[in-house]
Amino acid sequence: MSKTESIVRVGVAYVLAFAAAGAWLAWGPETAYLWLDGLIADLIATAVVFAASRIHKNSSFYDAYWSVLPPLLMVAWWLEIGTGGDQVRAWLVLGVIVFWSIRLTGNWLYAFPGLHHEDWRYPMIRARAGKAEAVADLVGVHVVPTLQVFAGMVPVYVVLTNTDRGIGWLDVVALAVGVGAVVLSFAADLQMYRFAAHCSPGQAMAAGLWSWSRHPNYFGEFAFWLALGLFGLAAAPQDWWWVFIGAVAMYAMFQGASIPMMEQRSLERRPDYQDVIDRVPRFVPRPPRKQRQSVA
Template identity: 45%
Template sequence: MSTGGGAYQVGRGLAAGSRPVGFAVVTVGYVAAGLAAWAVAAAVRGPHPLLVTFYADLVATVVVFAVSVAVANASVYDPYWSVAPPVIVAAWVLGAPGDVTGRQAAVLALVVAWAVRLTANWASSWRGLSHEDWRYVRLREQRPGRLPWWLINLTGVQVMPTLVVFGGLLAVWPAVAVAGRPWGPLDVAAVVVTGAAVVIEATADRQLRRFTRDPAHRGRIIDRGLWRYSRHPNYLGEITFWWGMWLFGVAAAPDWWWTVLGPVVMVLLFVFVSVPMMDQRSLARRPAYAEHMRRVPALLPWPAGRGR
């Protein structure tokens, strides 16, 4: 594969299409990915259901990757982060024996609410196949000369996030598939934490969207609402969501405490990758952002005196 080949030029031609064309391509690609995942789940017998799900998840990711190569746009993968989890969790709930429990219903409802909000936020900002996330553009431009872009796209842009999200979902498996422990205080805490996370993300995104759409704020740094206390409240909400899912898993099966690796990896991803990349970009565009970084913490709000 080479970005200089004929397939890449065809992809660039498609990328010039309209926004509806872009969403149509993504929809068809994700339907194909879902069918491929279903075929894997139906064909593989014997391993633990988690392994079957893992294989199906990887195959679906490869299908999405193939579509992204065909249209020369790695951002085709972006909604996978939020589209795959509710499908996986719904499949686990439907495959569990017995009637749907309160815990299963709560987990599924919260995952769907999180997924709908996050997917809608992506859809509202994506301008079509001509629009590729700036982080992918930077990765392509700064990659080592002999390392092909398709390999970086496959491993770093698509497979790595799939693995991270699957790690987060490990705690959801016992929450929806392990029966025997009744609803308890830890479940209530999980509902509060996860629900608050969705509200934080939704509020942060709404405040940012409103701020950036106001011409009077052009070139300014958002420092109001949740953004007054955290430079990345949307990331804080995302991290909190996965900790809430882990609480559900521990409430259902304490022996699965080790799935804490999932939310821990989420923390590491945002703290050491996402936050630095966003801060670096903001610094390059707005020198005043350095002072903003000194006043406002990256994720967790500092004492009230820190804000303005």
């Protein structure tokens, strides 16, 4: 199947998914909480994407859902809540989210080879589950990431429902962190693509941003969700205890799952990657350690 046909099929699945979610929001039974209505609609859309994944025997159908859903969810909430009060902060948040969404979705469009390819982690997750592979596929590959992204959108809901506080210095910090995070991730991905196009088999990347962090793209992704938390804190300081739940969830995912899996794979495929681990910081960018000189 060609890349173009694959993208069309993924696009059709997303249209059907968001149509199902929109139908639920428009005509389904409402709960007492708008955020809960949004979560149910999000899970309905996820279920449609999961069905497409199973039909095509490829869970990479879900990959772009991560970046397409957030701006649509924010707009759906905003339309339902209305435009009362000071909306400058909401526009800033939407701008950062759209900027991030375009960058990440564009990265997927560029890197996605087609539905003949599937992310190497998904078959491993299914294989480990044995007879429960369908459950592992639904929960581990589709539902858990959806819940993580929804948790990351909690401060957006806080911003939309708290419009009595004007713009302040914390909003400026949040904007700078959010934009900087997207630029950092874009630069890291671009450097990796250029390296991959010319590197020798088994060679490890440790130049540019990748010499300051072994996973600068993950750090940039975490920083984006942290920025949304900062916007939420600026809108409602009294909600400090829960506006960072999404950023914490992302950090836990990267440190507890994504990074260990990626590093184990790199150690198996790249003989010099242990040297990278010894010199280059794991997550937060900082100058690398100096390489030790052997004594003759």
